[in-house]
Amino acid sequence: MVTSVKEIMLKAQEGGYAVGAFNTLNLEMTQAILEAAKETRSPVIVQITEKSMEYAGGRALYNIVKNIAEFYAPEVPVGIHLDHGKSIEAVQRCVNIGFNSVMYDGSRKSLEDNTMLTKQVVEYCKDKNITVQGELGSVPYIGETDMTDIIWDKYMTVPSEAKIFVEQTGIDTLAVAIGNAHGFFKERSVPDYARLEEIRKVVSVPLVLHGASDWENDRVQEVIKRGICCFNVDTATRVAFMNNLMKTACNNGTSVTFDIRKVLGDAREAAKLAIIQKMQSFGSAGRI
Numbered sequence: 001m002v003t004s005v006k007e008i009m010l011k012a013q014e015g016g017y018a019v020g021a022f023n024t025l026n027l028e029m030t031q032a033i034l035e036a037a038k039e040t041r042s043p044v045i046v047q048i049t050e051k052s053m054e055y056a057g058g059r060a061l062y063n064i065v066k067n068i069a070e071f072y073a074p075e076v077p078v079g080i081h082l083d084h085g086k087s088i089e090a091v092q093r094c095v096n097i098g099f100n101s102v103m104y105d106g107s108r109k110s111l112e113d114n115t116m117l118t119k120q121v122v123e124y125c126k127d128k129n130i131t132v133q134g135e136l137g138s139v140p141y142i143g144e145t146d147m148t149d150i151i152w153d154k155y156m157t158v159p160s161e162a163k164i165f166v167e168q169t170g171i172d173t174l175a176v177a178i179g180n181a182h183g184f185f186k187e188r189s190v191p192d193y194a195r196l197e198e199i200r201k202v203v204s205v206p207l208v209l210h211g212a213s214d215w216e217n218d219r220v221q222e223v224i225k226r227g228i229c230c231f232n233v234d235t236a237t238r239v240a241f242m243n244n245l246m247k248t249a250c251n252n253g254t255s256v257t258f259d260i261r262k263v264l265g266d267a268r269e270a271a272k273l274a275i276i277q278k279m280q281s282f283g284s285a286g287r288i
Contacts, residue, residue, distance in 0.1 A: 002069055005079035005101035005131040006172045008043045009206035012229040017283030018220070021045035021081060021208070022275060023234040025052040028268040029241065030064050036275035038073045040285040045101070045230065047083040050090055062097045077288060079131070083232065091121050101131035103175070107138050111161055118169040126170070133208060136165050137177030155179075159198035166203050173230070174199075175208040178223075193222055200227035208232065220281050233278055237271045244270035 012019045024030045024046055037044040046065045053061060062080060069078040081101040082094040091102045104121040106114035118134040125132050137157030157176040166174055176199055178192040199207065206229045212219075213236035220231070245267040251257055279285045 001074050001077065002066060002100060003043070003077035003079060004129070005045055005081055006206075008045060008077055008079050009131075009173055009208075009229055011043070011287070012284065013206045013227075015283075015287065016224065017287065018224050018229045018231055019043050019045060019284045020275070020278050020282055021047045021079075021083070021230055021232045022237060022278075023047050023049065023052070023083060023232075024061065024065065025049075025056055026061075027064055028264045029237065029271060030061075030068055032237070032241075032268045032271035033275055034065075034068050034073045034076065034078065036272045036279060037076045037078070039272075040276055040279045041076075041288045042279040042284040042286070043077040043288055044279075044284070045079040045081050047081040047232070048099075049083045050086065058093065058097050062094075062099065066098070075288065081131075081133075085121075088117065088121060088124070092124065095125065095128060095130055100129070101133070103133040103135070105135050105175075107135040107175075107177075111136075111165070115165055115168050118165075118171060122170045131172045132170075133173040133175055134165065134169055134171040135175035135177075135210075136162050156192055156195060157199060159195065159202055162199050163202035166205055171205065173206045173208055174203060175210055175232075178209075191219060191223065193226055196223060196226040196228070206230060213237075217281055224283065231278070231282060233275075236278065237274050240274035241267045241271040 008019055022033045024033060030046065033044060033046055048061050065080050079101050080099050082099050083103055084105045085091045085103055086105055091104055094102055104118050106117050122132045138155045155177055156179060162174065178196050207227045208230040209223060209228045210232045212231050213233050245263060248263045248266045249257060257263060
């Protein structure tokens with residue numbers, strides 16, 4: 001069933017575990033996410049980027065998620081979230097489509113501009129029961145900067161600024177930067193756990209970690225203990241999906257299959273297994 005993302009995250013915060021926010025861009029990935037949630041009895045957030053909406057259509061993707069959630073996994077709490085909305089117009093479009101959660105990503109802007117624009121998004125959404133996520137600090141991508149010469153202090157969330165940002169914007173959840181990075185960008189060798197603890201002390205809203213697809217149990221548990229209650233996951237599921245897709249399509253190098261159902265079905269299963277592993281690691285399995 002489609003459920004408030006704020007409610008899902010607050011339960012995770014209270015329960016001392018984290019939920020996964022998994023990206024989708026097609027039918028098969030959506031099925032993989034929701035089948036994994038159903039099998040593990042895990043609440044889940046399904047998220048969609050602007051680029052994915054350009055690829056598949058915003059209404060199409062939203063209704064794929066909504067219909068599968070309602071008809072095939074009615075017992076699973078499912079949030080539908082806009083990931084990394086870059087403009088107020090993008091947020092408004094998703095709210096009009098039916099999304100019950102949006103992220104406005106002003107992390108590349110000055111603190112003043114990020115605060116002002118994020119507050120505008122909150123004001124637009126507050127009477128519509130829409131969860132709003134903001135981001136403070138900068139989680140880098142490949143191509144933005146040289147991975148071999150990064151000064152992490154310039155990218156990470158400043159706790160004192162986080163307190164002001166949350167208070168002035170009224171956001172429901174906050175994405176933080178503690179040395180995590182998107183995609184295949186080389187992360188900080190050790191996450192700044194002390195910084196996360198300081199953020200948790202001054203901020204009461206649920207905290208979200210982007211760019212942690214490759215994080216394993218030790219790191220996951222350390223940041224959950226320090227206040228993270230949601231992990232965004234995209235790269236790990238794409239890698240599982242694509243590796244299996246290529247393997248099946250080429251039949252391990254012996255021949256080529258043209259059965260699209262076989263190729264996509266096997267890739268869907270590989271992604272589902274990767275998602276199940278994440279849900280178990282996050283501690284969300286068995287929470288419904």
